[in-house]
Amino acid sequence: MKSARHPFCAYIYDIKGLEDHALSLASSLPDQVSLYYAMKANPDPVLIHAIQRHVKGFEAASLGELDKLTAFPDHQKVISGPAKTDEFLKAAIARDIRMIHAESLWEVERIHLIAQLLGKKVRIALRINLEAAIGKARLTMAGKPTQFGIDETRLPEIMEMIKQLPFVEITGFHFHSVSNNLDASAHLAFVSQCLMKAKEWEAQYHLDLNYVNFGGGIGIHYEKQDEPFHWAAFSQGIHELMTHAPSNWELVFELGRYMAAPFGYYAAEVMDVKENHGQAYVTVRGGSHHLRLPAAWKMSHPFEVIAVEEWEYPLSRPELREKEVWIAGELCTPNDVLVRGEFCTNIRVGDIVLFHFAGAYAWTISHHDFLSHGKPQMIYI
Incomplete structure (x- = not known):
């Protein structure tokens, strides 16, 4: 595999280990909680094929990623991203995917226009930039000014505007807020907060929710491998939080790094x-x-x-x-x-x-x- 003429350089993937890990993660969660794979972490078709039996769906952040998922017609698909093209939105709507995570009022208006042209009513989940989110993760996309999601404080006026758009229906919320969080307790508190907010907004805005996506963000401790994210405690805490979640809601974690890295x-x-x-x-x-x-x-x-x-x-x-x-x-x-x-x-x-x-x-x-x-x-x- 190596020689003086051709120095060795390779990526090596443990496919059996990945498949076993995906099964372990999925089986540790309550039935109401769906495990999705975030394609952005690694869209290698070999890896996706290995985990597909153990995840309910996939999250795609581009048309290219969504196209790769045509090989998995039985899985749910959701799309994300702060600058979706009309082509991406049109493909998602035409393919009747599970959910579009909408990042702004302008994006919702474009979704509505495309849906009207296609003669389809579209389910959307508003991505919310919460006023308070997990603060100690490596990267944070909420709880501060970022290009991601809708400012929580603007939700009342935006909800009022979306009411005038008959070809879109808000049936969920998307709360992806951090990347590479290592604190299981903080992540549980975040999930609890998201559930509370979703229930509050469902009542306040007379919605019929069936989907809450907490994003991913569960991390790998690259510097201290002996101090990993405490998944066992986290999954146990998720079981305990189910008493606060309406039984008709699909609760989603879209894991990427924690699953594949x-x-x-x-x-x-x-x-x-x-x-x-x-x-x-x-x-x-x-x-x-x-x-x-x-x-x-x-x-x-x-x-x-x-x-x-x-x-x-x-x-x-x-x-x-x-x-x-x-x-x-x-x-x-x-x-x-x-x-x-x-x-x-x-x-x-x-x-x-x-x-x-x-x-x-x-x-x-x-x-x-x-x-x-x-x-x-x-x-x-």
């Missing part, structure tokens, strides 16, 4: 090691054009070194011992950094750096064509 690995062969102004560097065949997340988040991606004893060169083998290393890629930019000052016992040219938690927001969010380097292999085990 642990079952993908990125492997890159060490090309060079050196010290520069007192700092130890390792460069690999690959980099942020394959795995963008650590560069985007300015973090050290968790890794291990796989020792490779084979050595094909008639030259001494460069190595670093007992060093805090920076692991960088092959791009001509100082921003191409995957690991920042992490202790490494021993690493040599020709060894493999194996990055963990690379199954989500990894390959498909990366700038593949920068410098026109070769792409990694895709290996499924």
